[in-house]
Amino acid sequence: MKRMMRVGIIILVPLLVLSCAALFEFNLFDGLDKPRIPSAEDLADMGTADALDELDSLLDSDDFVEVLTEDPDAQDEIIAYLNGVEETGTPAQQQQAHALEAEIIIATSPAGPLINGFIDALFDEAFNPDSGGEEGTTEALLGAIMPDNEQDFIAAFNALADAGSVYSDLNDSIGTDGYEADINMGDVVMNAAIAALVAELADPDGNGDPSDGVTGEQLYDWIFEEGPVPGNIGNADFSTTFDSGGPIGHIIDAAFGGDGFPFLD
Ligand SMILES: [Ca+2]
Numbered sequence: 001m002k003r004m005m006r007v008g009i010i011i012l013v014p015l016l017v018l019s020c021a022a023l024f025e026f027n028l029f030d031g032l033d034k035p036r037i038p039s040a041e042d043l044a045d046m047g048t049a050d051a052l053d054e055l056d057s058l059l060d061s062d063d064f065v066e067v068l069t070e071d072p073d074a075q076d077e078i079i080a081y082l083n084g085v086e087e088t089g090t091p092a093q094q095q096q097a098h099a100l101e102a103e104i105i106i107a108t109s110p111a112g113p114l115i116n117g118f119i120d121a122l123f124d125e126a127f128n129p130d131s132g133g134e135e136g137t138t139e140a141l142l143g144a145i146m147p148d149n150e151q152d153f154i155a156a157f158n159a160l161a162d163a164g165s166v167y168s169d170l171n172d173s174i175g176t177d178g179y180e181a182d183i184n185m186g187d188v189v190m191n192a193a194i195a196a197l198v199a200e201l202a203d204p205d206g207n208g209d210p211s212d213g214v215t216g217e218q219l220y221d222w223i224f225e226e227g228p229v230p231g232n233i234g235n236a237d238f239s240t241t242f243d244s245g246g247p248i249g250h251i252i253d254a255a256f257g258g259d260g261f262p263f264l265d
Helices: 002-033 040-046 048-058 062-069 072-088 091-107 111-122 138-145 150-177 185-202 216-224 249-256
Strands: none
Touching (some): 040 048, 048 091, 072 091, 091 111, 091 150, 091 185, 111 138, 111 150, 111 185, 150 185, 150 216, 150 249
């Protein structure tokens, strides 16, 4: 009996230590790993230039984006801070703030995974028509990247339409002051292009009033539920979306050195 107890303890103690360690590790690193979201006060204390750079580097972290996605109040606080910089910053800071605002809107919505899926699919052999596979079709590509439920689809559509309007402001700022910001335009231009297409659907005349546009609900019904063709779809005109005078013309020029969108020649 005594021996059994000893064997039991020999087995039990390491187990306990291990489970405590696991518990400890779990609690400790769960708390530590989660990136802290800076408050508006933190950002103000840093000074504008450092605050913008800090947000830029935080947004490169998937963990940060995940934490921020779960905290709409923190998103609002950061976006309000960026809106302030868009009003009062130097031209370079205004441009960086616009780019960060649009990035936050997209990354914290289902549009973020959608765009990442789209970019992955572009480089995926399975969706390359030249590879001759059955999957090399627009339907397969859309099927792979489109949010498959109505709520996510509409949230992605609305986020892209909102971001499209912010990119249009960025575009105007570049048009007025020249391209000043220290931001990666290669990253910006892909998001801006997709957002501009959705914004054209959502608000064709770009006046901020969506009553002349198509809603995410109508689009989802039409594509997935065999609903009617959205009444305003004819108002959208994509023929000039990527032109130099279009909503992101200056962004495209800044990204590609004034040569226009290289894929559209
Ligand atoms: Ca409108």
